[in-house]
Amino acid sequence: MNEVHEDSPKDPQVSEFYRKHATEQPSTAVDERILAAARVAVADRTSRKVPGWWQRWRTPLALGTTLVLTLSLALLHERRPVVLAPEGRAASQKAAVGRAAPAAATSSEQAADSRLAEAVKRDSGDAQPSLPVEVLRPMVPPSGRVPAERIARLPASNAVGESSEAALPAAAVPHNGTAGDWSSDVCSPDLSHRHGGRSCRTGCARYGYHPPGCSSAQAGPRRSCGATVGPDQVAPRGGARGQRLAR
């Protein structure tokens, strides 16, 4: 590779004379700078630290841990058993029946009421006094007539695969969920328990029902409230002024 072709122009005397007298050299300072730069360039490369095992594996480990946690949480959430209170089961059954056959709700209302009364009697036991079917009817609204806005305000259920309405416990089902409901948010059985046997004017007046132990039961509805109150004559909430307007 280094050999010169024969046809290359040659002048050995000129070449020898040139090589003999051309002896210029770069200065020592330049040599030192160049060699130092060359060493530094190589030293930088060799002194570069090799990343440790933690630097190499931390990203895959983080991704794997995140994946495992996500899968574990998803599996645990799916396998959590659905725990419903006995009241909830009764309400779920009621709601399911209502969804399945809204048209047949009227015809089967009697049977559902009887079943519901039996379920309440079974769940409450002997300590609770039994309630008539007429009393239970306003506690549980007719199926399919609960406003959607009220259902939306209710907390989500743990049940998977059922609607939130069906999974609600009995205490969470609104007692007065009909569209034309004129009653208050407090039902009469609640007031009867709260007053502990005393006269509960609101419950007596609005529902015409006196729970056992209510003092107004003996007096009758007119004596307690002074007038029979209907849905179109209900006094607005506002105390004495509202009652005067109602009269």
Add this chain to the structure above:
Amino acid sequence: MQADWSDERLMLAYGAGDADAFAMLYDRYRGSLYRYLLRQCGNPALAEELHQDVWFRVVNARTGYEPLARFSTWLFRIARHRLIDHYRKHAPQIPAHSVPDAADDDLDEIGDLIERLPAATHEMPHVLYERQDAAQRISLALADLPPLQREVFLLTEEGGLTLEEIAQATGVGRETTKSRLRYALGKLRHALRDLL
């Protein structure tokens, strides 16, 4: 043991991290490269600066070096390009349209460009002629050569390049290179005839 290694092997060893290989390689070409630059630019200080730049480029190109050609060919080609860059930067009197693009390898234009550059004052023939020793006579004779002929002569003598390698490095044909070398040798013989 590295003294027996070829230039290309030394350069590859340096690219792999062997600093001693570079020191040996530098020792082989430091004088010839410096003289090539000195004869071409005519200024010792500038020649040292260019010499340093060329070797820095070699250092920076260590990882990408591939022995596709001889190391000397590669080295002197870098030096030649560095010289051209220097000429372009420090030749304000040359019209801009006459300076070719960097990618343009039409080196006849570059040769014309180099040819029009003024020589250094201390390298003027009438200055050097006052010195009568042989080294200065050689410098005088080389300075009196046309730049393209001087370049071919220096690449042959200092770099040890063949006609093909010079032709490849300068971007001209082999016969053109051969012709330039023939003219350069003839003029040098004529200028140094009393010393030969």
